[in-house]
Each structure stands twice: as structure tokens, then as C-alpha cells.
Amino acid sequence: MQTENKFFEDFAKMANGFAGTFAGMGREAEAGLREKFKGLMGGMDFVSREEFEAVKAMAAAARDEVEALKAEIAALKPAPEGDAPTADNPEPGKKAKR
Structure with a gap:
């Protein structure tokens, strides 16, 4: 009985390659979006x-x-009128003569 199958070995390598490629694409997309966002925010007056x-x-x-x-x-x-004498009205309570 054979313990290694070439088909499954190649399939596993291909799946690992796809996973690495998709992970790399995700990182690049994130970096690109981050740069776009920085550019967009930089153009505004924040x-x-x-x-x-x-x-x-x-x-x-x-x-x-x-x-x-x-x-x-x-x-x-100054205190409100009628409470204390002022220069215009020396006698509080009486109106000043004009």
C-alpha cells in the first residue's frame, strides 16, 4: 500500500499556494485602502x-x-439709583434739578 499519493500532495501544495496568494492580496488591498483613506482624509480640513x-x-x-x-x-x-448719593443726585430719593 502506498502512503504518499502524488495527486493529494500536488493538491495540498496548490491549496497552500492559493492561501498564500489570497493572504498577500488581502494585505495589499488593506494597504491600498489605508493609503486611499489617508489621501481622502488629508484633503479635508481636519x-x-x-x-x-x-x-x-x-x-x-x-x-x-x-x-x-x-x-x-x-x-x-455703582450702586443702583436711589440707594446712594451720586455727583448728579446728591440727595437720594429726590430727583436732580436740571
Whole structure:
């Protein structure tokens, strides 16, 4: 009884060759799609993560500064009319003469 059959041996080699070829084709297709995607995305106006984080930090700092300035302005505002004397109305509660 023969333990090796030439037909099955050739068939196994051919199947291995097909598997290797298909695997190579898959890798090349993936690399090609990856390059196409990079080219497509590169043509659009997207920002990098680092740029986004930098602008986000700048916006947070600007918000903090605006809040501080609002508080400073509120502290500098005069009291509402009728509560305290002013240069235009030295007697609160009475209207100034014109």
C-alpha cells in the first residue's frame, strides 16, 4: 500500500499556494485602502488631536478670563439709583434739578 499519493500532495501544495496568494492580496488591498483613506482624509480640513487640545485649552483660559473680568466689572459698577448719593443726585430719593 502506498502512503504518499502524488495527486493529494500536488493538491495540498496548490491549496497552500492559493492561501498564500489570497493572504498577500488581502494585505495589499488593506494597504491600498489605508493609503486611499489617508489621501481622502488629508484633503479635508481636519485638525490633529494636539491642535484640538491646544485650542480647547485656550478656550477654557478665555472663559476663565471672561468670568474674572465680569466679576471685576460687577465690583466696579455703582450702586443702583436711589440707594446712594451720586455727583448728579446728591440727595437720594429726590430727583436732580436740571
